[in-house]
Amino acid sequence: MKYRLFLVLAATAFISCKSKTKAPVYDTVSQKTSAGSQLNLLQQFKPFIQGVWVTSDYIVDLSRTKSPYISSKKLAGAAALAINLDSAEKDSTVVGVSLNNHEGASFTLFFKPGHQPNSLKTNWPDYEVNSNFYELGYQIAGSDTSLLLYHYNKNNHIISSVKYTRVLPKQTDKGMEYGITYITNKLLISGNYELTDTNGTTSKISFNNEGKVSGFAGYETYYVNTDFVAGPQNDLDQFSFNIGVQQQKDYLFKINKDTLNIYNIDFSADSVHLKWGELKYKLVRSK
Structure with a gap:
């Protein structure tokens, strides 16, 4: 569905979602980095940068809008980063990138001091x-x-900078989009609900951060779309x-306070746009 690996990417990848805050510059790039100091930098940075990171702007905006579609504009550029230092070389490691939450990419992080006290050089x-x-650093x-x-x-x-929040402690093998999927599930869907059917019967339904659902007859997994780059529909x-x-x-959904409303899908006359169908399920979050 998405995330084709590619090697050459346009410069616009890292232009979006950036602050304009200036910061003092420390000229440490010219320092020679020995093998010992590289190892020290690896050990220094590992506890702070290991894991899967999603741009903080998206997380803040999604918490407000409750809509991945509306908040998807915050995923422009380097939407997520995955860093695994367990298998790092002595002088560098490869950082995975989710570009626009639609493509997979990567760059090399060198264990060489950057311009900031807690930053490293990249290629x-x-x-x-x-x-x-x-350069990549932590704060x-x-x-x-x-x-x-x-x-x-x-x-x-510094022209600009992008801030990221750690959403998983370690990189996974589920693709570069997984960190964005995980935090979206956690913020919007994950939890316990009550579902009342047309006969008035109440069921207990549970969704977890990993996309599993229990208590919902016929359903074992769920997925919330976060990639709106390609169309139609x-x-x-x-x-x-x-x-x-x-x-x-496949359905559409809206969140209204503690209620998750799931709708059937209709389509526009030209089959280009999605339209709201009838309400299929109404789930109320348990107190």
């Missing part, structure tokens, strides 16, 4: 301005650790049961 180029470059505020992707100009000044919030198997059922 991700700026294709629009060849002399610009990127600690109280008990929270954030990842920061810094964009520098040729004069070693991809312009409303979609919710599927048993995705990827013959018994897959």
Whole structure:
């Protein structure tokens, strides 16, 4: 459905979702990095940058809108990063990238000091301005650790930065989109509900962060669409049961306070746009 591996990406990948905050620059790039200091940097950074990270702007916006479709604009550029330092080489490691939440990419993170006290150099180029470059670092505020992707100009000044929140402690083999899927499930769907059918019978339904559903007859898994890059028929919030198997059922959904409303899908006359059908299921979150 998505996430084709590719090697060459447009420069616009890292232009979106960035703050314009300036930061002081520390000229540490010129330092020579020995094998010992590289190992020290690996050990220093591992507890803070290991895991799967999703852009913080998306998480904040999704918590407000309750709509992956509306908040998908916050996934432009480097939407998620996956870092596994357990198998890192002595001088570098490969960082996985979800680009626009639609394509898979990667760059190399070098265990060489960057311009910030807690940043490292990368090989991700700026294709629009060849002399610009990127570094990856972390920031600690109280008990929270954030990842920061810094964009520098040729004069070693920060143009912008992207902030990320850790959503999983370790990289998975489920694809670069999984971190975005996981945090979307956690924020919007995961929990316990009561479903009342047309006969007045109440059932207990549970959804978890990993996309599993229990107590819902005929359904074992669920999937919330977060990729709205390609169309047609991809312009409303979609919710599927048993995705990827013959018994897959596709719906639309809305969240209204503590209620998850699941609707049948209708289509526009030209079959380009999705339309809201009749309400199929109404699930009320348990107190």
